[in-house]
Amino acid sequence: GEDVEQSLFLSVREGDSSVINCTYTDSSSTYLYWYKQEPGAGLQLLTYIFSNMDMKQDQRLTVLLNKKDKHLSLRIADTQTGDSAIYFCAERPYRDDKIIFGKGTRLHILP
Amino acid sequence: GAVVSQHPSRVICKSGTSVKIECRSLDFQATTMFWYRQFPKQSLMLMATSNEGSKATYEQGVEKDKFLINHASLTLSTLTVTSAHPEDSSFYICSARDSQRFYTDTQYFGPGTRLTVL
Numbered sequence: 001g002e003d004v005e006q007s008l009f010l011s012v013r014e015g016d017s018s019v020i021n022c023t024y025t026d027s028s029s030t031y032l033y034w035y036k037q038e039p040g041a042g043l044q045l046l047t048y049i050f051s052n053m054d055m056k057q058d059q060r061l062t063v064l065l066n067k068k069d070k071h072l073s074l075r076i077a078d079t080q081t082g083d084s085a086i087y088f089c090a091e092r093p094y095r096d097d098k099i100i101f102g103k104g105t106r107l108h109i110l111p
Numbered sequence: 112g113a114v115v116s117q118h119p120s121r122v123i124c125k126s127g128t129s130v131k132i133e134c135r136s137l138d139f140q141a142t143t144m145f146w147y148r149q150f151p152k153q154s155l156m157l158m159a160t161s162n163e164g165s166k167a168t169y170e171q172g173v174e175k176d177k178f179l180i181n182h183a184s185l186t187l188s189t190l191t192v193t194s195a196h197p198e199d200s201s202f203y204i205c206s207a208r209d210s211q212r213f214y215t216d217t218q219y220f221g222p223g224t225r226l227t228v229l
Contacts, residue, residue, distance in 0.1 A: 033217075035220070040223075040225070041222055041223065042115075042117070042204050042220040042221050042222040042223040043155070043204065043206075043220040044220070045217060045218075045219065045220070048217060088154065088155070097143065097145075097160050098145075098157055098160070099145075099157075099218060101154045101155045102154060103153065103154040104154055
């Protein structure tokens with residue numbers, strides 16, 4: 001079945017790197033996404049990666065994909081207080097309209 | 112670009128009334144929009160897929176007569192919660208897929224609507 005798993009909580013000191021991990025089950029997934037949700041707000045697309053890519057970098061964000069292990073990670077360099085939010089990993093299976101979301105990882109920034 | 116708006120952002124209503132939530136894609140056309148429901152500290156649960164000019168496709172367990180969806184134009188989808196009850200209180204989020212950007216197939220999300228049924 002379709003399932004996306006991620007840890008629920010991560011605590012990081014300001015200025016350090018944050019690494020949020022995610023595993024998914026559907027090997028046919030063509031798109032994998034990271035969304036950010038701030039309190040009381042909708043979801044903001046942070047970045048996405050195609051299944052035929054291993055890595056994608058966009059400013060402070062680096063996405064790594066290990067397709068063999070069905071493992072996706074999001075690294076945020078130089079974590080700032082504004083990065084405090086819930087981060088959702090998501091997959092879109094091949095030929096499917098739906099996006100399957102994980103439960104979200106709450107990122108807490110320590111001073 | 113790729114902005115999706117929702118209206119209202121927050122609504123409080125009495126039990127038994129109906130509430131309509133609008134989802135608009137402001138700067139792109141969306142043949143497909145999605146409606147999600149999010150409970151506190153939980154992930155998004157897809158309720159239905161809304162296709163412009165046709166009937167919505169509901170997920171298993173979602174009552175189509177209770178959650179009426181209309182997608183009459185390429186930029187607007189509405190969700191009507193009929194005869195709302197306290198258990199319908201939740202955060203409702205819509206998303207829209209940019210019809211022109213097939214290669215990214217990216218969904219853009221609205222800011223959400225907080226529904227509280229008294």
